[in-house]
Amino acid sequence: MSPYxxxxxxxxxxxxxxxxxxxxxxKKLNFDLQQAGSARLLQLNELEEHRMFSYENAKLYKEKTKxxxxxxxxxxxxxxxxxxxLFNSRLKLFPGKLKSRWSGxxxxxxxxxxxxxxxxxxxxxxxxKVNG
Numbered sequence: 001m002s003p004y005x006x007x008x009x010x011x012x013x014x015x016x017x018x019x020x021x022x023x024x025x026x027k028k029l030n031f032d033l034q035q036a037g038s039a040r041l042l043q044l045n046e047l048e049e050h051r052m053f054s055y056e057n058a059k060l061y062k063e064k065t066k067x068x069x070x071x072x073x074x075x076x077x078x079x080x081x082x083x084x085x086l087f088n089s090r091l092k093l094f095p096g097k098l099k100s101r102w103s104g105x106x107x108x109x110x111x112x113x114x115x116x117x118x119x120x121x122x123x124x125x126x127x128x129k130v131n132g
Contacts (some may be wrong), residue, residue, distance in 0.1 A: 046120065080110060083104075116129055
């Protein structure tokens with residue numbers, strides 16, 4: 001009994017033994033290495049075609065979903081002087097059953113480019129900017 005078998009409880013197979021066994025199996029099955037290589041290349045090409053087909057399908061799915069979501073967005077026209085409510089998205093992290101995520105009303109003072117808006121809290125007369 002080898003020391004390896006005493007420690008691990010199974011026989012130790014050296015790489016030379018494994019190589020000999022594979023060569024023996026190939027020889028026994030009368031396996032043609034050239035034919036096996038060409039079959040493997042064919043399998044790899046089919047795999048690449050399948051991968052490209054899946055990539056195209058995923059791309060089409062993303063485009064359709066984006067178009068559907070963009071269609072669902074409602075365009076809002078904001079006018080200075082209008083009263084608005086402010087949505088507090090941070091309350092999603094600390095959910096409270098009866099706590100409202102909306103605060104306000106606030107008066108819209110100015111609309112900046114790229115969607116930023118300036119609001120006025122009429123109770124405290126404080127002005128602040130938020131993303132619209």
